Amino acid sequence: MDREAETEIMVSIIAADIGGTHARVGIVDIAPGAAPSSYAHDYTLRAYTKYRCKDFESLASVFEAFKADHALEGCVAGAIASAGYFDGDILHSVNLPWPVSLAPLRSVLGLNTLYGLNDYEAVAYSTLLPARDDAxxxxxxxxxxxxxxxxxxxxxxxxxxxxxxxxxxxxATLTTEAGQMTFAPTNDRDAVIAEILRKKYEFVTVERLLSGSGLLNIYGALAEMNDQQAVLDRPSLVSDAAISGRDALADEALSTFCEILGSVAGNMALGYGARGGVYLAGGILPKFKEYLQQSRFLASYLNQGKMQSYVKAIPVTLMDHGHLGVIGAACWYANRQRCDCPVMA
Structure with missing residues (x-):
């Protein structure tokens, strides 16, 4: 069966979104849509389970658990989106708790066709689907x-x-390791934070500030700058204390986090000419979406010197990550079957 013919009938695939904290696995039914483009299909999430990675000894054991709860008969292929990048069957990732190879997973799932892709590559494809009400x-x-x-x-x-x-x-998708880029402070406060973190990590990446542990890094650095004790030890505790207004240091940390995120988003918009839009996902932003809306995120995003008018014309959309990666992996699969557009990484 050729690629175009394969997408003219409904097919079912196993689609997964594997992050450092959670593994989301589903069965997606893909039916042809009314328009000719590869992403104009109807996607039905027929089965779905979310697992905590730390509860499993391997990704194979995650899929074994999924098999125990859901019948996989009728699934013709699989698409596994994961943090990091695939080199053939081997995944290279710094955030997963165990190594990953596609070869044993094909046996576990009983599939000859199993693809690996970057998790944000899958989320990128999900932006082509109709906008969700919670965006x-x-x-x-x-x-x-x-x-x-x-x-x-x-x-x-x-x-x-x-x-x-x-x-x-x-x-076509361009997968990136933008999180591993060097953090570039834009003000004196951020320069001091970077210097404090450099003593701890030597090389300070953007991810050292914009991640769950990054929020803790900001909180700890601000505590040192203000000669205070950092008493909160989990990102959720910092964000909750900031949102409730009961901890000024936590509020300053979350505010700084949002401001740095705005600057990085603006840089990404410029760097890739993203006139189709900037989309924010990830597991932690929806937890403080109202705070983000009221923060200096937008002011920092627009603070791009003579290119301010350029980024001002680019929309920024916050999406609830949820099962976007699973549906996005299915959308990626449909695109691959339909056309020969490359993966540019």
Whole structure:
């Protein structure tokens, strides 16, 4: 069966989104849609389970658990989106609790066709689907240009990022390790934070500030700067204390986090010419979405010197990550079957 013919009938695949904290696994039914493009299909999440990675000794054991709860008969292929990047069957990742190879997973799942892709590559494809009601616009000045590049980034266990570029009747993706870029302070406060973290890590990446542990790093650095004791030891405790208004240091940490995120989002918009929009996902942002909306995120995003008008025209959308990666992996699979657009990484 050729690629185009395969997408003319409904197919079922196993789709997964594997992050450093959670593994999300589902069975997705893909039916042809009314439009000819590869992402104009109807996607039905027929089965779905979310697992905590730390509860399993391997990714194979995660899929064994999924098999025990759901019948896999009828699934023709699989697409596993994971933090890091695949080199053939081998995943290279700094945030997963165990090594991953696709070869044994094919046996576990009983599939000959099993693809590996970056988790934010999958989330990027999910932006092509109809907008969800819970999506929040963070830049009211922006308007997306159809047919232009889109950037997706988001803090979770690490900081993920990918770029989606239109290509023929489909799309191509550029997977990135943007989270491992050097952090570039934009003010004196951030320069001091960077210097404090450099003593701890030597090399300070963007991810050292924009991730769950990054929020703790900011909180600890601000405590040192203000000669205070850092008493909170989990990202959720910092964000909760900030939102409740009961801890000024936590509030300053979360405010700084949002401001740095805005600067990085603006840099990504410029770096990739993302006139199709900037999309924020990740596991932690939806937990303080109201705070993010009221923070200096937008002001920092727009603070791009003579290019302010350029980024002002680019919309920024906050998406609840949820099962976006699972549906996005299915969308990626449909794109691969439909056209020959490359993965540009």
């Amino acid at each position: 929040i616009q963070l830049n009211p000045h922006g308007k997306a240009h159809p047919g232009k590049a889109r950037v997706v980034l988001g803090p979770g266990t690490g900081l993920g990022a990918a770029v989606l570029v239109p290509c023929g009747d489909g799309s």
